[in-house]
Each structure stands twice: as structure tokens, then as C-alpha cells.
Amino acid sequence: MECEQVRHELEAYRQGELPPDVQTDVKAHLDSCSACAEEAVAMARTGDLLRQGLHDWVEAGEVPPELARQIEIQIRHAVRRRPWWQNWQVGVVAAAAVIFLVLVATQPDVAGHVATVPLLGSFAAQFVAPGLEYHVDAATPDRMAGNAKTYKLTATGTGGGVTLTVHRVDIDSDQTQIQYSLEGVPLDTAVVPTSYLPTLATAAGPVAFHGFKATKHGDVLEFTASFAAVKPDEPLTLSIAQFPQAVAETVTWAVPAAVSGRVEAAPDAYGAGLIAWVPQGSKVLATLQWPEGKLLHLTDFTAVDAEGKTHAVTETGAVVSKNGKVVQQLLIDLPGGRGPVTLTAHKSIQAAPGSVTVSFTPAGK
Amino acid sequence: MTLEESFFALYKPEQNRLYRTAWAILGNEADAGDALQEATIRAFRAFGQLKGGAAAFPAWMRRIVVNTCTQILRKRMRVIPVERPEDLQEEPMAPEIDIPLGSEVWEAVRSLDERYRAVVVLRFLNDMQLEDIATALDIPLGTVKSRLHAALKMLKSRLQTADGERRGAV
Numbered sequence: 001m002e003c004e005q006v007r008h009e010l011e012a013y014r015q016g017e018l019p020p021d022v023q024t025d026v027k028a029h030l031d032s033c034s035a036c037a038e039e040a041v042a043m044a045r046t047g048d049l050l051r052q053g054l055h056d057w058v059e060a061g062e063v064p065p066e067l068a069r070q071i072e073i074q075i076r077h078a079v080r081r082r083p084w085w086q087n088w089q090v091g092v093v094a095a096a097a098v099i100f101l102v103l104v105a106t107q108p109d110v111a112g113h114v115a116t117v118p119l120l121g122s123f124a125a126q127f128v129a130p131g132l133e134y135h136v137d138a139a140t141p142d143r144m145a146g147n148a149k150t151y152k153l154t155a156t157g158t159g160g161g162v163t164l165t166v167h168r169v170d171i172d173s174d175q176t177q178i179q180y181s182l183e184g185v186p187l188d189t190a191v192v193p194t195s196y197l198p199t200l201a202t203a204a205g206p207v208a209f210h211g212f213k214a215t216k217h218g219d220v221l222e223f224t225a226s227f228a229a230v231k232p233d234e235p236l237t238l239s240i241a242q243f244p245q246a247v248a249e250t251v252t253w254a255v256p257a258a259v260s261g262r263v264e265a266a267p268d269a270y271g272a273g274l275i276a277w278v279p280q281g282s283k284v285l286a287t288l289q290w291p292e293g294k295l296l297h298l299t300d301f302t303a304v305d306a307e308g309k310t311h312a313v314t315e316t317g318a319v320v321s322k323n324g325k326v327v328q329q330l331l332i333d334l335p336g337g338r339g340p341v342t343l344t345a346h347k348s349i350q351a352a353p354g355s356v357t358v359s360f361t362p363a364g365k
Numbered sequence: 366m367t368l369e370e371s372f373f374a375l376y377k378p379e380q381n382r383l384y385r386t387a388w389a390i391l392g393n394e395a396d397a398g399d400a401l402q403e404a405t406i407r408a409f410r411a412f413g414q415l416k417g418g419a420a421a422f423p424a425w426m427r428r429i430v431v432n433t434c435t436q437i438l439r440k441r442m443r444v445i446p447v448e449r450p451e452d453l454q455e456e457p458m459a460p461e462i463d464i465p466l467g468s469e470v471w472e473a474v475r476s477l478d479e480r481y482r483a484v485v486v487l488r489f490l491n492d493m494q495l496e497d498i499a500t501a502l503d504i505p506l507g508t509v510k511s512r513l514h515a516a517l518k519m520l521k522s523r524l525q526t527a528d529g530e531r532r533g534a535v
Contacts, residue, residue, distance in 0.1 A: 008507075008514045010514070011488070011495070015494075017496070042521055049470060051492075054474065057468060061381045062384075063384040064394075067402070068380060071401065074406055075405065
């Protein structure tokens with residue numbers, strides 16, 4: 001054995017951690033090489049000093065009173081209240097683990113959507129600029145500042161025993177917000193609202209979906225859905241599709257192309273989320289961002305579609321910290337998937353309560 | 366006694382030690398505090414499954430803290446700092462006369478780069494086998510050995526000078 005090689009093994013040798021033959025080789029070398037033998041003694045002495053010194057230092061420690069108090073509060077809190085993530089995610093250990101779901105719909109257009117997914121109220125509520133009549137009972141456009149417009153209306157349509165009623169449409173330069181309700185949806189499970197997903201379309205195709213909130217009033221589900229901005233006088237079609245498999249109630253987060261969604265608990269709503277319409281067989285790049293110091297890492301990702309099929313999620317590149325933000329990127333491969341895909345981060349490392357911003361961009365075929 | 370009270374009865378006497386253990390592994394107090402909080406909650410949630418009773422608690426709790434810390438380290442080592450100028454400054458050693466030996470050793474260890482410090486602390490404070498350190502930090506065994514050797518070389522002169530002075534003074 002060469003001297004340099006032996007010197008790398010000295011600590012393992014001293015504690016008998018080497019395979020027997022290597023242990024013998026190192027011993028033979030030390031017996032014949034005085035320089036290495038001296039080095040071994042010096043390293044052993046240094047190791048002893050370190051061991052003793054570090055133990056002394058640890059024994060002399062005192063936890064800051066504020067931290068001790070904080071820990072006590074957290075434990076007592078943990079006793080009193082089961083955190084929301086424990087209700088549906090088994091095996092998550094981190095105290096404030098951030099677990100989120102993202103819906104990514106894999107159908108590129110409404111027509112394909114109609115053909116492949118059972119629709120409720122397909123094209124049932126069609127509302128267009130004032131003057132045209134479909135199922136709109138009343139439309140009261142109030143001209144607001146700039147190009148912003150609000151339509152109060154009652155537009156109804158039915159499908160599959162479910163009645164869809166649109167109550168109000170707000171259009172401004174940032175977003176399009178639609179208030180609507182569903183009546184006749186079987187309300188036997190709490191997860192129902194998240195399996196009824198809205199699509200807003202113009203003549204040019206679907207409008208990017210930012211998210212929606214649902215609340216239950218008796219047997220009526222009331223929704224407020226947000227989409228990307230549209231031109232104020234553009235004809236719009238709202239469709240509600242029922243996806244075959246509902247997703248978890250508390251956290252349904254979905255993010256459309258190039259739009260960021262904030263991931264946080266929505267305790268008074270059934271869920272909120274954003275959906276990206278991406279062509280089948282394509283890839284989606286997910287960019288996760290969170291403030292430095294809050295959360296070190298999200299890991300153990302899965303992407304499962306409505307049929308229970310798992311799609312590959314690749315963590316691309318390094319996790320980078322920049323300007324106080326930590327950025328992580330994932331590539332989700334969706335080869336011919338159908339319906340919503342649920343992306344889940346099953347574990348977080350050292351999370352403080354906070355939020356993760358997720359944005360999605362199509363990443364090609 | 367409630368579960369919570371039993372937990373605290375065992376946890377409190379260990380808390381100071383656990384805090385410094387986390388500090389030694391992670392290199393700073395803020396991260397140590399976060400890690401200790403996380404580890405304590407983990408431990409509390411798993412407390413019902415602890416086998417071996419009170420006698421087993423200190424080692425069990427310590428293992429949870431060390432695991433939490435190495436998990437953080439593993440992830441941290443994957444995070445590439447783009448802007449962290451202030452982190453790179455080494456703290457100068459204050460020439461105190463009556464520093465206890467433990468502090469001197471810690472000052473020497475903390476001045477090491479994180480990659481070296483973590484290996485040294487896991488080895489000499491936590492008495493982990495080199496293979497276990499490799500697994501915990503997700504690095505090859507050869508890297509552990511070379512880091513440890515380099516760290517010991519760096520620390521040797523510093524510690525033995527201090528040690529020699531102390532012996533000479535007695």
C-alpha cells in the first residue's frame with residue numbers, strides 16, 4: 001500500500017472498520033513505515049481531542065429559552081389538534097410538511113374533452129356579449145374602469161341531471177372571474193366539488209384556468225372560478241366536466257401554463273387550484289419556489305392520472321437558492337394520459353408553515 | 366401522567382444536549398433550532414411506539430435528531446448558493462485565556478467548511494461508523510475517508526498547539 005492510501009484509512013483502521021485483509025495491510029505498512037506510524041499516532045491524538053472536546057462542548061450547552069418554549073407550544077398544539085395533512089396523508093413525518101396536489105389536465109381542447117370525458121352541462125351555460133341570447137335570462141353589463149366589465153346574469157343549462165347556473169362574470173385586464181353554482185350533484189362525499197372542473201373557452205380555444213373555490217349551501221355547490229383575462233366582449237363558453245375520479249378534498253392545487261398558483265390550505269373551501277391544458281404526449285415543467293429558510297426541500301414526487309396510472313416525475317438539475325428564494329424544477333412526462341393528473345410531494349424537509357408557489361410551463365413533446 | 370407529560374419528563378433532561386448536537390452537525394444555531402423543533406415533533410408523534418421504555422429514550426431521541434439533521438444536510442448540499450457572500454467569512458479566533466477545552470475544539474471544528482465539519486461531528490461526536498456517515502450524507506465512503514483525513518490534518522496542528530500550551534501551563 002502507498003503511504004497516501006494508508007493515511008486515508010487511518011481512522012477506519014484505528015476503529016477496526018476495515019475489511020480484515022485491508023486491516024492487515026495497513027498494519028504491515030505501519031510496522032515498516034515510521035512516517036506513517038507517526039502520522040497514525042498524531043491522528044489518533046487529534047481524534048481523541050476532538051471526541052473529548054466536542055462531548056464537553058455539547059454537555060455545556062443550553063437551549064435558548066425561547067426555543068424551548070416554542071417546542072413546548074408545538075407539542076401541546078400537536079396534542080390538541082390534528083393537522084390537516086394528517087387526515088389524508090399517511091406517513092408524512094415533518095411537522096409542517098407541505099404536501100400539495102396539482103391537477104394537470106391532459107386534453108388539449110374542449111372538443112376532445114367532450115368526446116372523452118363525461119360532461120355535465122356541456123355548453124349548457126353559454127353567455128356572450130349582451131345582445132345575443134342563448135340560455136341567458138338576464139345580463140346586466142356594468143361598464144367599469146378601462147376595459148373591465150361585470151356581467152350579472154342568470155344563465156342556466158342542464159346535463160346529466162345537474163343544473164349549472166352562472167350568476168356573474170367579472171372581466172378585467174388580469175383575470176376573468178366567474179361565479180356559478182351546480183345543483184343536483186350527488187353530495188354524498190366531501191370530495192365531490194373537485195371532481196367537477198370548469199373549462200372556459202373562447203372561439204380560439206380554452207382559457208388558462210387559475211383556480212376555483214367551492215362552498216356548499218344545502219344541496220347547491222357554489223363556485224368562484226378564475227381564468228386568464230379575455231377580451232370584455234368576447235363570446236365565452238363555460239363547460240363543467242365531471243372527472244371520473246375525485247381528488248382529495250383539502251388540497252387540490254393545479255397550475256396552468258405559465259401561471260403561478262399559491263399552495264396553501266383553504267380550510268373553508270373544498271379546494272382551489274389551477275389547471276393546465278396541455279396536449280397529450282407532452283411534457284410539463286413544474287417550477288416550485290419558496291422563501292429561503294422556510295422549507296429546505298420537497299421530495300418524493302408522484303404524478304398519478306385519473307385512471308390511477310403513474311407518470312414519471314424527474315427532478316431536473318439542482319435546487320438553487322437565489323435572492324432569498326429557493327427554486328426547484330420538475331419535469332412531468334404525460335404520455336397520452338387522460339383527465340387530471342395529480343402531482344404530489346409526499347415529503348418535505350424542515351418546513352415552517354408557509355407556501356410554495358408552483359408554476360407550470362409546457363416543455364414540449 | 367398524560368402522554369405529553371411522560372414525553373416531556375424524558376425529553377427535558379436531554380434537550381440541551383440535543384440542541385448542541387444539532388448545532389454541531391448543522392453549524393449554526395438557527396438551523397439547529399429548526400431541526401430540534403422538527404425532530405421533537407417527529408419524536409412525539411412516534412413516542413407511543415418507543416420500545417424499551419425510559420432507558421431507551423435518550424439514544425432514540427438522539428437518533429431522531431441526528432437523522433433530521435443529516436436529512437437537512439443532504440438536501441442543503443444539493444442547494445447551490447447563488448448569493449451568500451457573508452457566509453464565506455471565517456470568524457477570527459478570540460485569544461481568550463480561560464476558554465474551556467470544549468469551546469476551543471468547537472471553535473476549531475466550526476471554522477471548517479461544512480463538508481468537513483459534518484463528517485468530523487458525525488464521527489467524533491456521534492461515534493458513527495464511516496459507512497453510516499456515507500449513507501447519511503449520501504456520499505461515497507471514499508469521500509468520507511478523504512474528507513475526514515483532510516479535516517484531521519487541518520485540525521491537528523491547531524488542537525495540539527492548544528493542548529500543548531495547556532499542558533505546559535499546568
